[in-house]
Amino acid sequence: MRPKILLVDDEKDLLELYREMLTRLPSSPEIFTSSSAARALALLEAEPFTLLVSDLKMPRMDGLQLLSIVRRKFPELRTVVLTSVTDEQFRSRVYGLGVDLFWNKPTSNEEIRQFLECLESLLGRESQNGFRGVQSKSLVDIIQLECLSQNSAVLKITNGPLTGHIWIQSGEVIDAQTDELSGEEAFHRILLWKAGNFESLPAEPGRNQTIFNSYQGLLLQTAQAQDEAQGQIDAQGTAPEGDANSPLAAISHFPGVEFVLCVKAGATPGFEARDLENPQLVADWTRETLEQFRSLGERLQAGPLQQLQGRSPRTHVALTPHDDVSFCLGWEHGLSAKQVQDSMNKVLALWAS
Amino acid sequence: MGILNLFSKPPAMLMLLPRGSFTVDREGRLLASTLPQAFPQELAEDIAMEVLAVFRGAKNARLSLNELVVRFANLKLTARELRGGAIIFLVPQTFSSQHR
Numbered sequence: 056m057r058p059k060i061l062l063v064d065d066e067k068d069l070l071e072l073y074r075e076m077l078t079r080l081p082s083s084p085e086i087f088t089s090s091s092a093a094r095a096l097a098l099l100e101a102e103p104f105t106l107l108v109s110d111l112k113m114p115r116m117d118g119l120q121l122l123s124i125v126r127r128k129f130p131e132l133r134t135v136v137l138t139s140v141t142d143e144q145f146r147s148r149v150y151g152l153g154v155d156l157f158w159n160k161p162t163s164n165e166e167i168r169q170f171l172e173c174l175e176s177l178l179g180r181e182s183q184n185g186f187r188g189v190q191s192k193s194l195v196d197i198i199q200l201e202c203l204s205q206n207s208a209v210l211k212i213t214n215g216p217l218t219g220h221i222w223i224q225s226g227e228v229i230d231a232q233t234d235e236l237s238g239e240e241a242f243h244r245i246l247l248w249k250a251g252n253f254e255s256l257p258a259e260p261g262r263n264q265t266i267f268n269s270y271q272g273l274l275l276q277t278a279q280a281q282d283e284a285q286g287q288i289d290a291q292g293t294a295p296e297g298d299a300n301s302p303l304a305a306i307s308h309f310p311g312v313e314f315v316l317c318v319k320a321g322a323t324p325g326f327e328a329r330d331l332e333n334p335q336l337v338a339d340w341t342r343e344t345l346e347q348f349r350s351l352g353e354r355l356q357a358g359p360l361q362q363l364q365g366r367s368p369r370t371h372v373a374l375t376p377h378d379d380v381s382f383c384l385g386w387e388h389g390l391s392a393k394q395v396q397d398s399m400n401k402v403l404a405l406w407a408s
Numbered sequence: 409m410g411i412l413n414l415f416s417k418p419p420a421m422l423m424l425l426p427r428g429s430f431t432v433d434r435e436g437r438l439l440a441s442t443l444p445q446a447f448p449q450e451l452a453e454d455i456a457m458e459v460l461a462v463f464r465g466a467k468n469a470r471l472s473l474n475e476l477v478v479r480f481a482n483l484k485l486t487a488r489e490l491r492g493g494a495i496i497f498l499v500p501q502t503f504s505s506q507h508r
Contacts, residue, residue, distance in 0.1 A: 117422055144482075145422060147502040151481030333470055340469040347458050348478055354451065356423055358481025365466060365473035372471060392477055 058084040058105035058178045063095040063121065064137075065113045073108070073137070080171060082178050092116035099129055105178060111138040111145060119148060119356050126153050126359070133177050137170075151358040194246055195274055197253065202226045202270040207258035214251035215404035216397065221245060222262045228273055229264040234401070235310060238265040239273065246277045303327055306384070306402050311394075313385035318342055320379050331385070341383040345376050362399060364392055373399050377406065425483050425500040432456035434492030443498070459487045459494050 062073050070088040077086050084105070089095040092113055099107070107125060111118035122134060135156040136149050149157045155177055161167045194212065198221065201208055205226035212219045221242060222230040231242035266273070307315045307329040314331040318324075318338050328334035349360045363374040371386040373395050384402065386395050430441035436456040443452060459476060466473040478485040479501075486497040 112422060119422065140422065144425065144500060144502055148425070148482040151501070153481075336469040337471065340465045340471070343465060344462050347461065351455065351458050352480045352483075354454065355425070355480075355483060357425060357483035361479045361481060363462075363479070364477045365462070365471065366475045366477075367472045370471055370473060372473070396479075 058082055059103070060084045060086050060106045060108060060174075060178075061095060061098055061104045062086060062088045062108050063090075063092060063113070063118070064088075064110040065090050066110075069110075076167060076171065077108075077174070080175050080178070082175060084178065092118070092121035095121060096124060099125065099132070104132060106133045106135065106174070108135045108137050108174075111136060111140050111149075119145075119152070122149070122152050122154055123353060123356065123358070135174065135177065148356070148358060153359070194248065194253070195277070198223070198228070198270065198274065201255075202228070207260070209256040209259055211254045211256055212245055212248065212251055213253075214248040215407070216400045217248070217251075217404045219245035219248075222259060224258065224260070224262070224264075226270070228266050228268075228270045230262055230266055235308075239268065239276075242266065242273055243277050243280060246274075247281070302406050303329055305405055309398065309402055309405070311387045311390055311398055312402070313387055315385075316341060316383040318381045318383065320381065337383055341374055341381055345374055345381050349376065362396060364395060366392075371395065375399055375403065377403050380406075382406075426452075426498045427500055429495060429497045430456070431490065431495045432460070432493050434460070436460055439493070455485070455496060455498075456494060459485075459496055463489055463494070 060077055062070055062077070064070050064073070067090055070090065074086045074088060077084060087098060087104070089098055092109075093116055095107070095109070098104075109118045109121055113121075118136060118138065122136070125132060125134060134154045135158060136154055137158050137160055138145075139160045141159060146157050156173055158170055158173070161170050197210070201210070201223050203226070207224050210221040210223065212221070217234065219233040219241060220231065221228060228242060231238060231245060233241045233244055236244055268276075303315055303317060306312060314329060316326060316328045316331055316334055316337055318326045318341050320342075324342070326334060326338040328338070331337060344363065345360065348363060352358065352360045360376060365372050365374075369388065371388055371390060372383060373386060374381065374383045382399075382402070384399065386398070390398075424444075424446075426443050426447045428441065428443035428447075430443055430452055431439045432453070433439055436453055438449060438452060438456070441452065462476060463473060474489040476485070476487040478487075482501050484499045484501055486499075487494050
């Protein structure tokens with residue numbers, strides 16, 4: 056299917072020039088144009104597009120406002136800014152909005168060629184699960200491959216801010232470690248991660264063995280645990296609250312966490328909490344606070360709301376929106392704002408896993 | 409060229425993110441500010457109202473807070489409660505400031 060590109064610029068002559076340029080792309084995209092952000096939004100509502108290319112300086116609704124709405128309403132749409140603005144603040148803000156590419160308007164044939172190459176690469180990119188470097192292969196496949204080949208190696212797996220290691224010696228898994236777990240527990244936790252990056256590091260022959268189960272046994276246990284968890288979710292629509300293996304329980308055991316509150320948005324708003332005395336009050340406050348600041352961020356063109364921390368001599372809480380849920384976590388007193396910020400990122404990665 | 413320039417449209421402006429601080433009383437009225445003059449006062453008062461509402465809401469939820477740090481992708485807002493009012497700091501976040 057031919058990709059569809061929407062070009063937005065208030066200069067109609069430039070739109071025609073870009074249209075001519077983009078029709079030369081090897082993927083032969085269909086090109087649509089709009090001379091205003093409002094019209095572009097109407098077009099995006101009407102039909103799906105593969106890529107949006109927008110100017111920044113436009114009258115009435117500027118490119119930043121357009122992109123802020125587009126990121127929220129059409130998160131799958133790839134976006135490119137093509138502008139004459141060179142100020143670093145705007146480049147930073149554009150990337151902060153989650154835009155794929157910021158490009159200054161090309162002034163030479165070489166720059167045009169490079170720009171077209173980048174666009175073609177964006178059009179050909181598809182979001183895929185799997186571990187980078189071996190796309191469409193799960194971590195189970197990678198471990199099986201290493202073990203069947205009787206290899207010795209250390210697999211370093213990173214999933215956002217989370218890091219794990221699996222030690223393989225002569226085709227057997229002998230040890231595993233994450234930030235907070237070790238041994239078989241760490242191995243099973245790592246295998247629950249759905250995507251990430253892995254590196255194969257040189258073997259460490261002197262590594263102490265803490266795992267004595269065969270790799271087939273380990274993989275079988277992981278598969279069974281995943282099936283059981285999925286079965287419970289299918290039966291109840293959500294992970295059981297009291298379950299010690301639920302994601303919320305894992306978060307509540309995270310170092311420094313005093314309480315966890317997970318607030319659900321959407322058609323059936325609700326919340327789940329652990330170790331919190333007055334969850335309904337805090338859930339209402341969390342929902343209201345995040346919504347108020349999300350809306351304020353749009354008015355200020357400050358980019359997406361990432362995190363809010365509140366402190367007093369006795370309390371330290373951190374709030375963060377994440378897809379269709381929001382979190383409010385209570386943290387031990389004495390942790391710095393930076394420590395809590397980093398830990399919140401790890402908690403979100405844990406939840407996403 | 410002069411005639412052409414006369415009829416050319418005025419350039420569209422992009423809003424710069426504010427940098428500075430301001431204090432407000434318990435009603436959210438601006439008392440003092442180091443924000444750029446171009447930054448609309450109503451917007452500063454909107455920010456103040458949200459901040460004061462968060463402090464009050466937290467108290468109702470039995471979470472006593474006197475300091476807030478709000479991180480947007482491109483702006484950091486820090487607020488401290490001052491006898492019912494607040495002092496609020498706004499700092500744009502660029503790549504260099506985020507990695508400092």
